[in-house]
Amino acid sequence: xxxxxxxxxxxxxxxxxxxxxxxxxxxxxxxxxxxxxxxxxxxxxxxxxxxxxxxxxxxxxxxxxxxxxxxxxxxxxxxxxxxxxxxxxxxxxxxxxxxxxxxxxxxxxxxxxxxxxxxxxxxxxxxxxxxxxxx
Amino acid sequence: xxxxxxxxxxxxxxxxxxxxxxxxxxxxxxxxxxxxxxxxxxxxxxxxxxxxxxxxxxxxxxxxxxxxxxxxxxxxxxxxxxxxxxxxxxxxxxxxxxxxxxxxxxxxxxxxxxxxxxxxxxxxxxxxxxxxxxxxxxxxxxxxxxxxxxxxxxxxxxxxxxxxxxxxxxxxxxxxxxxxxxxxxxxxxxxxxxxxxxxxxxxxxxxxxxxxxxxxxxxxxxxxxxxxxxxxxxxxxxxxxxxxxxxxxxxxxxxxxxxxxxxxxxxxxxxxxxxxxxxxxxxxxxxxxxxxxxxxxxxxxxxxxxxxxxxxxxxxxxxxxxxxxxxxxxxxxxxxxxxxxxxxxxxxxxxxxxxxxxxxxxxxxxxxxxxxxxxxxxxxxxxxxxxxxxxxxxxxxxxxxxxxxxxxxxxxxxxxxxxxxxxxxxxxxxxxxxxxxxxxxxxxxxxxxxxxxxxxxxxxxxxxxxxxxxxxxxxxxxxxxxxxxxxxxxxxxxxxxxxxxxxxxxxxxxxxxxxxxxxxxxxxxxxxxxxxxxxxxxxxxxxxxxxxxxxxxxxxxxxxxxxxxxxxxxxxxxxxxxxxxxxxxxxxxxxxxxxxxxxxxxxxxxxxxxxxxxxxxxxxxxxxxxxxxxxxxxxxxxxxxxx
Numbered sequence: 001x002x003x004x005x006x007x008x009x010x011x012x013x014x015x016x017x018x019x020x021x022x023x024x025x026x027x028x029x030x031x032x033x034x035x036x037x038x039x040x041x042x043x044x045x046x047x048x049x050x051x052x053x054x055x056x057x058x059x060x061x062x063x064x065x066x067x068x069x070x071x072x073x074x075x076x077x078x079x080x081x082x083x084x085x086x087x088x089x090x091x092x093x094x095x096x097x098x099x100x101x102x103x104x105x106x107x108x109x110x111x112x113x114x115x116x117x118x119x120x121x122x123x124x125x126x127x128x129x130x131x132x133x134x135x
Numbered sequence: 136x137x138x139x140x141x142x143x144x145x146x147x148x149x150x151x152x153x154x155x156x157x158x159x160x161x162x163x164x165x166x167x168x169x170x171x172x173x174x175x176x177x178x179x180x181x182x183x184x185x186x187x188x189x190x191x192x193x194x195x196x197x198x199x200x201x202x203x204x205x206x207x208x209x210x211x212x213x214x215x216x217x218x219x220x221x222x223x224x225x226x227x228x229x230x231x232x233x234x235x236x237x238x239x240x241x242x243x244x245x246x247x248x249x250x251x252x253x254x255x256x257x258x259x260x261x262x263x264x265x266x267x268x269x270x271x272x273x274x275x276x277x278x279x280x281x282x283x284x285x286x287x288x289x290x291x292x293x294x295x296x297x298x299x300x301x302x303x304x305x306x307x308x309x310x311x312x313x314x315x316x317x318x319x320x321x322x323x324x325x326x327x328x329x330x331x332x333x334x335x336x337x338x339x340x341x342x343x344x345x346x347x348x349x350x351x352x353x354x355x356x357x358x359x360x361x362x363x364x365x366x367x368x369x370x371x372x373x374x375x376x377x378x379x380x381x382x383x384x385x386x387x388x389x390x391x392x393x394x395x396x397x398x399x400x401x402x403x404x405x406x407x408x409x410x411x412x413x414x415x416x417x418x419x420x421x422x423x424x425x426x427x428x429x430x431x432x433x434x435x436x437x438x439x440x441x442x443x444x445x446x447x448x449x450x451x452x453x454x455x456x457x458x459x460x461x462x463x464x465x466x467x468x469x470x471x472x473x474x475x476x477x478x479x480x481x482x483x484x485x486x487x488x489x490x491x492x493x494x495x496x497x498x499x500x501x502x503x504x505x506x507x508x509x510x511x512x513x514x515x516x517x518x519x520x521x522x523x524x525x526x527x528x529x530x531x532x533x534x535x536x537x538x539x540x541x542x543x544x545x546x547x548x549x550x551x552x553x554x555x556x557x558x559x560x561x562x563x564x565x566x567x568x569x570x571x572x573x574x575x576x577x578x579x580x581x582x583x584x585x586x587x588x589x590x591x592x593x594x595x596x597x598x599x600x601x602x603x604x605x606x607x608x609x610x611x612x613x614x615x616x617x618x619x620x621x622x623x624x625x626x627x628x629x630x631x632x633x634x635x636x637x638x639x640x641x642x643x644x645x646x647x648x649x650x651x652x653x654x655x656x657x658x659x660x661x662x663x664x665x666x667x668x669x670x671x672x673x674x675x676x677x678x679x680x681x682x683x684x685x686x687x688x689x690x691x692x693x694x695x696x697x698x699x700x701x702x703x704x705x706x707x708x709x710x711x712x713x714x715x716x717x718x719x720x721x722x723x724x725x726x727x728x729x730x731x732x733x734x735x736x737x738x739x740x741x742x743x744x745x746x747x748x749x750x751x752x753x754x755x756x757x758x759x760x761x762x763x764x765x766x767x768x769x770x771x772x773x774x775x776x777x778x
Binding site (some may be wrong): 002007011012014015017019020021022023024029031033034035037038039040041043046047050052066067069070109 | 208209210234235236238240242243244245248249250252255256259355628659722724745746747748749751752753761764766769770772773774776777
């Protein structure tokens with residue numbers, strides 16, 4: 001699983017989870033970007049193309065973006081991706097967008113654990129294709 | 136086909152903290168067959184001073200083309216290892232720091248899983264680092280002059296602070312006089328100190344103090360156009376004609392014989408001659424001629440002022456005003472706030488009802504009544520009712536302006552002193568009087584206090600015995616003279632500035648700062664700083680403090696002789712790939728992207744760009760490169776992570 005984390009909020013939250021020795025599933029590989037607004041939809045799709053079982057984008061809470069509104073762009077793109085991903089046969093549950101602040105170590109641990117658990121239940125993307133409506 | 140070269144990989148054990156959860160030997164084994172053929176070196180504490188020296192020597196000897204460091208979070212030590220690269224004579228941008236401590240060793244369940252994760256993270260970094268470009272820091276010369284819009288206490292304080300540091304300042308003021316609002320207040324809360332005693336030395340310093348040679352004051356002036364950017368602003372200033380020259384000695388002999396009169400908006404009552412000053416004591420001590428009132432300027436024969444004027448050449452009726460171009464490195468907006476116009480129901484249209492700032496003039500010796508508390512008909516009021524929160528926390532304005540409660544306490548006190556036996560009542564929705572100094576004001580208040588729920592609760596009753604403000608139930612407040620503490624809203628100048636600079640305003644129209652808490656004196660537009668009430672309602676203390684703060688920003692951002700160093704991790708538009716759709720232009724929160732109409736492409740100003748990458752992701756043509764976080768680098772990182 002791949003998680004795109006933004007430097008100022010979610011990446012800092014992930015660091016804080018580390019400082020607090022909270023559990024984070026080993027399957028999650030973090031890709032650091034400066035802002036969740038940097039994450040273009042094609043990167044998420046390429047992640048699936050390269051074999052990711054799940055992709056997360058974790059952004060700053062609305063109003064807290066270090067660059068003012070990047071996280072709002074990310075949210076809009078996430079909405080698009082939720083609808084786009086089933087068109088490629090991938091269950092939309094395999095893509096997750098959420099907010100994690102620099103203080104939310106617990107949330108980071110929880111969100112990643114929940115995500116990995118749900119992905120494990122789905123199995124591999126190849127064996128769990130969906131139709132464009134997500135079935 | 137990527138060019139093969141030498142890749143050095145430094146594995147930090149963080150004094151054993153990382154290595155107790157992670158077997159570096161296992162990791163090296165797993166990566167031994169990686170196409171980059173990494174050259175590993177284990178270090179006990181890579182960030183330690185001695186270790187860095189040793190590592191530097193090692194790197195200098197080995198001369199790798201790329202370096203990956205596996206250690207703690209880049210949020211902690213990215214700079215340290217870039218510095219290491221630089222000291223070893225290598226390009227600092229050819230380094231990637233991989234977080235194996237906070238995000239692997241400390242959070243993963245088993246050592247086996249940790250090793251697997253770290254191998255993936257290092258594979259990702261090895262792929263990415265080979266696509267990293269040799270970025271260069273650009274240096275840019277900047278101007279250190281500052282233009283300040285607004286000469287109230289905030290603007291004046293900013294100007295003086297800068298002038299004392301030797302900076303050249305241009306102060307642009309739209310009124311014919313300086314001092315903003317408080318120059319019209321005789322006493323200031325919370326200590327009821329003398330307003331002119333506070334402000335006159337400040338204004339004197341500005342006009343003829345030792346640093347005044349560094350300051351250029353333009354009155355009757357406003358900014359009509361702004362071009363350029365931080366370090367190199369170009370402002371177009373239009374200055375309206377005063378029709379009075381520098382030869383004038385300020386004797387004011389001209390005002391007396393002038394036959395043309397106009398209402399005095401600054402005094403809120405009374406009249407001014409066509410040639411006059413706004414009020415006695417206003418500075419600079421120069422009258423100005425009102426074009427629409429002056430008979431001579433209307434084409435009618437009149438020489439009343441000229442015949443009384445003792446100085447030849449003090450008048451210039453051919454003055455057409457002028458347009459000036461001001462160049463500055465930074466701009467400070469100090470355009471301030473005003474009272475909300477109009478009076479709310481049930482008070483609109485009634486006599487002897489004044490808003491707070493008009494009441495200030497009634498209390499001032501240089502005001503329309505010479506400082507006596509008088510009704511419109513010239514008689515003395517028996518009762519004074521001060522309505523606090525008049526229009527705030529309500530339909531008109533939802534927020535508290537924070538200054539009116541202290542003002543109301545001040546008015547109650549001063550009025551009671553001026554008129555012995557005066558019945559003073561304060562009508563209150565909520566009181567906001569924080570702070571130690573204001574406690575005195577509160578403690579010494581002898582006014583009657585009546586609570587009311589909202590403007591709709593209030594009525595006005597007039598009968599042969601007098602006038603009352605009525606409240607639900609039996610409550611009636613005697614109200615010969617009524618003062619309404621109106622909400623404070625952005626001034627015309629503040630609204631104009633927000634449009635001119637394309638700055639976001641918050642819900643109430645005040646200019647939105649970069650950050651409400653940590654950056655309230657700077658705007659998101661680099662090189663434009665904020666002082667005083669243009670940021671939101673505030674008092675004189677805040678005006679002085681934020682004036683100094685804004686000047687502080689200008690002093691630290693623009694240092695004489697110091698070039699601006701531009702971070703290279705910015706967005707760059709490839710003009711060949713740009714389709715001219717302009718999707719990127721409004722997406723940038725820092726207005727760093729401009730449209731070039733001749734070349735028909737977008738361009739990013741690198742010194743304004745903060746490297747967020749939103750435009751990079753937004754571009755439908757993929758024409759923008761996010762330096763340091765390019766599409767190819769992130770793809771490679773993904774590839775390595777998922778291999």
